[in-house]
Amino acid sequence: MRRKVIAGNWKMNMTPSQAKALIEETKPLVAGKDNCDIIFCVPFVDIHAAQEAAAGSNIKIGAENVHFAPKGAYTGEISAEMLKECGVDYVIIGHSERRQYFGETDETVNLRTKAALEAGLKVILCLGEVKEERVNGITDEVVSMQTKLDLKDVTVDQLANVIIAYEPVWAIGTGLTATPEQADETCGVIRNTIAKMYGAEAAEKIVIQYGGSMNAANAAELLSKENVDGGLIGGASLKAKDFSIIVNAAQ
Ligand code: PEP
Numbered sequence: 460m461r462r463k464v465i466a467g468n469w470k471m472n473m474t475p476s477q478a479k480a481l482i483e484e485t486k487p488l489v490a491g492k493d494n495c496d497i498i499f500c501v502p503f504v505d506i507h508a509a510q511e512a513a514a515g516s517n518i519k520i521g522a523e524n525v526h527f528a529p530k531g532a533y534t535g536e537i538s539a540e541m542l543k544e545c546g547v548d549y550v551i552i553g554h555s556e557r558r559q560y561f562g563e564t565d566e567t568v569n570l571r572t573k574a575a576l577e578a579g580l581k582v583i584l585c586l587g588e589v590k591e592e593r594v595n596g597i598t599d600e601v602v603s604m605q606t607k608l609d610l611k612d613v614t615v616d617q618l619a620n621v622i623i624a625y626e627p628v629w630a631i632g633t634g635l636t637a638t639p640e641q642a643d644e645t646c647g648v649i650r651n652t653i654a655k656m657y658g659a660e661a662a663e664k665i666v667i668q669y670g671g672s673m674n675a676a677n678a679a680e681l682l683s684k685e686n687v688d689g690g691l692i693g694g695a696s697l698k699a700k701d702f703s704i705i706v707n708a709a710q
Contacts, residue, residue, distance in 0.1 A: 630671025
């Protein structure tokens with residue numbers, strides 16, 4: 460039985476004081492909900508305030524990106540070692556907004572993933588098809604290829620620190636959600652790809668989340684599916700009540 464993971468992706472929202480207030484509001488609503496892991500991935504500048512607010516609770520704090528170089532002339536970027544020293548546990552890599560607006564490719568996603576894992580961070584690796592790919596019936600090929608490229612040279616031991624977030628790009632921030640069947644089927648395709656790459660045991664263990672307009676109303680059905688081991692939540696993670704309903708649905 461895989462443990463579910465519910466992670467919020469705040470994107471470019473919340474100042475440090477707003478971060479503190481949102482976590483203070485969320486904490487009592489998710490207290491004692493220990494049947495799933497609860498994570499907020501926050502903007503770099505919110506990390507400290509979020510950690511202070513979450514201290515002693517069941518909420519863990521992650522970042523939204525990391526650079527692949529250990530250090531150097533990469534103005535505006537943050538290294539894995541910097542995140543680690545700040546006490547960050549998780550980092551999102553390969554979010555479709557990074558791929559779409561900031562030129563991320565499977566190659567750079569792979570480099571970032573390896574750098575994060577080598578530094579001891581846990582990675583939430585995002586992948587998923589765009590609308591045209593789903594319409595043309597090549598979703599399975601696309602997610603399978605992304606899984607292979609994004610995890611190239613990641614060892615089976617390192618894979619234990621990887622969560623995959625299946626996020627159909629057409630469903631992110633659009634209010635459109637994959638049907639529970641679509642989410643289950645495509646998470647299953649990713650799991651089969653992991654089985655081919657790493658063996659059946661690793662495939663059985665890996666957590667595969669669904670992300671894309673998951674909300675208080677649709678979470679229970681999505682999370683009830685066999686291959687859906689949690690959610691990566693954008694918009695609804697900015698509302699304490701809605702986020703806590705999703706956490707409850709994962710219990
Ligand atoms: C996301 O940012 O990963 C996401 C799934 O966003 P939303 O829930 O708003 O679609």
